[in-house]
Amino acid sequence: MKKSFWWLIGIIVVIVIAIFGIHAATSHSASATKTSTITVGSQGSDYDIWQHIAKSKDAKNMGLKIKVKQITDGVQLNKATAQGNVDVNAFQSWSYYLAYNKENKSSKLAALGTTYLEPMGIYSKKYKSVKDIPDGATIAIANNPSQAARGLILLQKAGLITLDKNFGYLGTVSDIKSNPKHLKFKEIDDTTGPRVINNVDAVLISNTVALEGHLHVLTDSIFHEKVDQSTKDNINILATAAKNKNNKSYKKLVKLYHKKDIQKYIKQKYYGTKIEVSKPLSYFNN
Structure with missing residues (x-):
């Protein structure tokens, strides 16, 4: 009887551990799914581009789940990003970003990386x-x-x-x-x-x-x-809320944008007028 009792206790312990393990794994999976979903706010042609990127094989291969949201007013899009309603935005030039931060010191943004120059x-x-x-x-x-x-x-x-x-x-x-x-x-x-x-x-x-x-x-x-120091302020960037400047998943969006297949699509759709610019952020300080 004693032996049967301890066997029963052992089986119960194993079942309890298994249940907690499954629960923990499910919670971790749900959490991972939640954190990997990035809301990208954009407008105009950038909105179209990011819709394509969100559905691309490159995004899937990098483990990035992207939701694209359109906000047509630039100031409102930046405010939505600063407030966390949008994780990352893709629409503005470096100079627009600087001007916004100058006027909104309590809700600043941080640049994640460069994307392109659309020549004037x-x-x-x-x-x-x-x-x-x-x-x-x-x-x-x-x-x-x-x-x-x-x-x-x-x-x-x-x-x-x-x-x-x-x-x-x-x-x-x-x-x-x-x-x-x-x-x-x-x-x-x-x-x-x-x-x-x-x-x-x-x-x-x-x-x-x-x-x-x-x-x-x-x-x-x-x-x-042309892409040179005289036009650096006109280079477009990806931006996020200042508190998220070191977010590794958000930074992956910069690498995703510069993937070969993505660039081929952009070049064909916009006739080569969105000139790819892959520069470190330190480029703006030169």
Whole structure:
């Protein structure tokens, strides 16, 4: 009887341990599933790209489960990220990120890594080269502060103007140090560039707007941005809440974006106008 009793106790102990083991394994599995699901907030073409990435074999192979959420207002998207309603966002340039953090010191974001540069271009129906732009020409420039500053830097790169040495990412035409061709500037809504191209001597157009207007920055512009130190502020990044800057799963998204198959898809879909930029974050400090 004693022997049977201890056998019964042993069987009960084994069953209890097995039950707790299964429960622990299930809880761990559920927890792993929960933590591996990353909500990526985006907008426009970036939203489309991340929907593709979320369904890709590369994401599956890296053990990443991605949910893509669309928020069309940039400020609201950054706030949703800072508050944790979105884990990582993919839509903004480095300069936009800096401006947001400057204005929102209590809910700052952290950059995770670089993605691409969409070149801004100078377009003209009258001239085939920036050298042909005459004295007194009218250049259409965005009334959006960050886009206007970006356009002025591009005009300087093209040799048309010289900017003050302290020119920042929110600089204006008042910061032009030298204007040898006496160029005139006409402010326009930055979404109307393709429509005013025939009414001015040249117009500065961002790539997203150019594509919507059936213009290809690499072939239709007379001058465009290239990946160098003068355009580093315009490189797009992935960002998260400052407290999550060391999250290993979020950092994997940067590597995922730069996978060969993903880049092939982006290049084909956007005609090579989203130029891949795989740089360390220290690149912005050079």
